[in-house]
Amino acid sequence: MxxxxxxxxxxxxxxxxxxxxxxxxxxxxxxxxxxxxxxxxxxxxxxxxxxxxxxxxxxxxxxxxxxxxxxxxxxxxxxxxxxxxxxxxxxxxxxxxxxxxxxxxxxxxxxxxxxxxxxxxxxxxxxxxxxxxxxxxxxxxxxxxxxxxxxxxxxxxxxxxxxxxxxxxxxxDSRRAPTAPVPVLKRGRNDEGPGAQAGLPLGLPALTAAVPPARQPAARPGEQVSLRGHGLSARSAEVRLSHPLLPAQVVVPLAPGALTDGEARFTVGAAGMPAGLWSVGLALTGQVTEGGVSRSVVTVTNEVPLAVAPRITRLPATVPQAADGSAVIELTCAPAPLPGQPVLLVFDGRAVPPDPPGPGTPRPAGSARFTVPHAAKGRHPVRLRVAGVDSLLIDRSGARPSFDPTQSVAVI
Missing domain, CATH: 3.30.2000.10 (Phage tail protein-like)
Structure with missing residues (x-):
């Protein structure tokens, strides 16, 4: 803005x-x-x-x-x-x-x-x-x-x-801080919604969704993502990821055994994978025989969206409340935001922009400082939002989802 x-x-x-x-x-x-x-x-x-x-x-x-x-x-x-x-x-x-x-x-x-x-x-x-x-x-x-x-x-x-x-x-840009409600842990009795698919498969390889692990809304670097679709069988394949701020695609070759007819699994790399919304597709290499001559044919599927979330790598457990009621939170994240990507700290339902850089030595990449106005004393959940994608606040690894206790700050 x-x-x-x-x-x-x-x-x-x-x-x-x-x-x-x-x-x-x-x-x-x-x-x-x-x-x-x-x-x-x-x-x-x-x-x-x-x-x-x-x-x-x-x-x-x-x-x-x-x-x-x-x-x-x-x-x-x-x-x-x-x-x-x-x-x-x-x-x-x-x-x-x-x-x-x-x-x-x-x-x-x-x-x-x-x-x-x-x-x-x-x-x-x-x-x-x-x-x-x-x-x-x-x-x-x-x-x-x-x-x-x-x-x-x-x-x-x-x-x-x-x-x-x-x-x-x-x-x-308006200076009024946007409201960002805390995520809902459960919707309905079994947290299930209707599923629908338009049309019928045409026999061509196609992707329907990119599914992060543990039913999370986004994947983090180092985590495995499942690409769901049909007709994905091939001799070899590679994942092609596109980001609007990167000049070239990120190519990830699939490991042996990571590809079936309905699924392809790959790991989000830590290098060259900034947070934000990506487009992901598959390039499938197959063998075609015509007139007794075999040759390799590469088929590229459609692209589906994949959200890559930042990971807060250092977050203070407690911060003091200033005389004016504000609190200063300094944190580091990985991967570091790209120039031009908007960054916000979602503090207990409020989106707070980072403090402008001051004179002197610039901040290291991946670090940011936020001044939260009217920060009430007590423990507050926090999320780091980079280019519209939040760090993961909910832990879904157990039988029931719960808030990650490491993603909170206590104002004292």
Whole structure:
């Protein structure tokens, strides 16, 4: 999501892109002040990028936060659509210098229809707008004669050739902490629900589900996962896992005996397997004989989702309550979150963001510090949420599920 610096960050990024396009124009610069203040400036050549209107995106107005899981609620982000007026300004223009400035500006915005995360982070390092999941797009905004007349009349300054652009959507994150209820241990008498399958098997190998061990909702590195399906028999096979933040797939060869017609078992590796939602499929290698000639054929199944959960490796047993009622919890986890993955501490039903990094030595990978406001004294269950997947709070290894006592903190 984005913080309160998001609007200024987008304006600075647009200014940086346009300033780079004017590098070959001697003495040219970029300004963001209102148009009626340009005459008193010191530059003779500049491109003015003026934010003249901010609207709300109707398509995203009531959208839930993307990092919430089913059953949770929180303040939705505020989606803004920013409208910019771009005006080339040349104090003494005997030729067509203003036209050249405008052409360079239009060209660079045409070449960059989407503000890249690297550009946002480089031009606005004090904002986290680069980490919002929705991309920020730049779109040409048609400008009619009535619009020109109304806008420049408000400026009370002589009209200059201008164009308008729309930048959307910039999401301003709510500071209200989302509510995250403690998981339910049992639903109904036998904790069973209806099962249904649409259609009939077509004879082709296909996966129906990726099942973590012990009926858990997610698997952790080092644990075995069962891929259920049909038609999975093959001479050899490999598991192919895809993550949205990794450039390449993670390939896990299946061990002998780990593949049957309806199931494939593999172990989630500790290396190269960050937490989050993965897509997993099978590549099956079989033997085909045609005309007396045998050859190997690789068949790739469909992909099914697999949640990989973080593991809290160090959690304090007790933390003191501060004078203002807050409590500070420092922990480590594995695997370490990737850059851009949202991290939250779910403390007794409340989702708490990590403390921003302070000056000095950066924190080691996989460590985080959380300040929990209004932390009541007593023992509280905690979960670490990375990219929407929680660490495992419930122990299902016994006859009945129970809360893992190691995943709790006592505030004293």
């Amino acid at each position: 984005s913080d309160e610096e998001a609007i200024a960050a987008v304006t600075r990024t647009l200014s940086g892109l346009v300033h780079g396009a004017l590098a070959d124009v001697a003495g040219a610069g970029v300004d963001t002040r209102p148009l009626d203040e340009l005459a008193g400036g010191t530059r003779d050549k500049l491109v003015n990028i003026y934010l003249f209107q901010a609207d709300v995106s109707g398509a995203l107005r009531n959208a839930d936060r993307p990092d919430l899981t089913p059953g949770e609620s929180g303040g939705p982000p505020f989606p803004l659509v920013l409208h910019y007026l771009i005006t080339p300004f040349v104090r003494h223009d005997p030729g067509l210098d203003a036209h050249r400035l405008l052409a360079r500006t239009v060209r660079v915005l045409h070449d960059n229809p989407v503000l890249q995360r690297g550009e946002l982070a480089a031009f606005a390092p004090d904002s986290n707008v680069a980490e919002q999941l929705d991309r920020i797009r730049i779109t040409w905004q048609p400008f009619g004669e009535k619009d020109i007349y109304a806008l420049w009349s408000a400026f009370q300054t002589p009209y200059r050739m201008s164009v308008a652009y729309e930048v959307s959507a910039v999401l301003i």
